[in-house]
Amino acid sequence: MPKARKKSIPITRRIDPPSHTTSTTSSSTQKKFKQSSQETARLIRRFHVLNKEFAKCKATNDVKKQQSILAEMEAMGGIDWYQKASQLGQSKRRGGDSSKWLMQTLKKHKLLEQRTSMVKLLEVGAVAADNYERQKSWIQVKPIDLNPQDPRIQKQDFLEMPSPATKEDRFDIVSLSLVVNFVGDPKDRGRMLLHTRDFLNVDGFLFLVLPLPCINNSRYMSPDHFMNMMESMGYSCIESHFSNKLAYYLFQFIKDNVRCPPFKKQIMNDGATRNNFAIIIENN
Numbered sequence: 001m002p003k004a005r006k007k008s009i010p011i012t013r014r015i016d017p018p019s020h021t022t023s024t025t026s027s028s029t030q031k032k033f034k035q036s037s038q039e040t041a042r043l044i045r046r047f048h049v050l051n052k053e054f055a056k057c058k059a060t061n062d063v064k065k066q067q068s069i070l071a072e073m074e075a076m077g078g079i080d081w082y083q084k085a086s087q088l089g090q091s092k093r094r095g096g097d098s099s100k101w102l103m104q105t106l107k108k109h110k111l112l113e114q115r116t117s118m119v120k121l122l123e124v125g126a127v128a129a130d131n132y133e134r135q136k137s138w139i140q141v142k143p144i145d146l147n148p149q150d151p152r153i154q155k156q157d158f159l160e161m162p163s164p165a166t167k168e169d170r171f172d173i174v175s176l177s178l179v180v181n182f183v184g185d186p187k188d189r190g191r192m193l194l195h196t197r198d199f200l201n202v203d204g205f206l207f208l209v210l211p212l213p214c215i216n217n218s219r220y221m222s223p224d225h226f227m228n229m230m231e232s233m234g235y236s237c238i239e240s241h242f243s244n245k246l247a248y249y250l251f252q253f254i255k256d257n258v259r260c261p262p263f264k265k266q267i268m269n270d271g272a273t274r275n276n277f278a279i280i281i282e283n284n
């Protein structure tokens with residue numbers, strides 16, 4: 001019997017976003033994952049650069065460049081390796097995951113202490129399913145990720161996640177720890193931040209972590225600009241903390257139904273040592 005011909009898939013469909021590459025089956029992931037901290041840090045940095053380049057090529061429809069970026073990502077081990085590197089970055093040996101700061105800050109400000117029901121937390125970009133294991137008597141977590149590393153994590157792109165229809169279906173806390181910087185397109189970063197509001201009732205909390213240089217060493221960002229952006233969305237900052245590497249924020253959603261004004265990409269600091277991290281808010 002003649003072999004059935006494989007239906008060819010248009011190239012543009014074959015190369016969808018890199019963040020959705022489920023490379024768990026790739027031959028590169030069969031290789032042993034290197035665990036040195038230099039190696040994981042290098043991998044994470046390179047992956048972020050490629051993600052940003054990919055978003056640019058996608059916007060200009062540069063299919064050839066998209067393919068070469070995907071090939072490099074694949075050679076590195078794809079998102080699977082990236083996530084293993086991130087998991088390692090969360091290990092106790094290297095300072096633990098960022099939920100520690102969230103727990104301390106909630107406690108310090110005596111937030112959510114009066115609650116009689118379970119606190120509902122949406123953890124976007126969860127590379128481990130047990131970050132809130134110690135709080136399981138009072139926190140009910142819904143962990144989601146583009147490429148789950150654990151069956152308890154739901155496969156879901158937050159940008160495509162439908163907004164809860166009722167007050168009861170919303171969350172008390174949305175966590176975006178080291179996720180916004182993962183997103184390659186500055187407009188999608190803005191959309192992601194705006195979308196968090198759909199998952200919270202007024203008084204709910206947004207826990208946000210970014211690499212510190214995104215906030216304090218970018219041509220297009222500053223701590224004040226970021227704060228202005230978040231406040232324009234209806235958030236109020238309860239506390240922020242800058243460690244050597246990370247910027248932590250706990251925001252409270254205080255104003256529902258506000259139309260956030262557009263924020264364009266504009267230079268606010270210049271210099272050769274600056275990076276290009278930006279968040280763009282379009283008409284919403």
Ligand SMILES: C[S@@+](CC[C@H](N)C(=O)[O-])C[C@H]1O[C@@H](n2cnc3c(N)ncnc32)[C@H](O)[C@@H]1O
Nearest residue numbers: 086125127145146156157158159177178179182
């Ligand atoms: C650096 S890891 C962050 C891991 C962990 N939250 C932490 O704080 O260490 C970024 C994760 O965000 C996920 N991610 C990025 N964009 C996402 C989206 N739109 N929806 C869901 N997850 C996303 C990636 O798949 C990746 O696992």
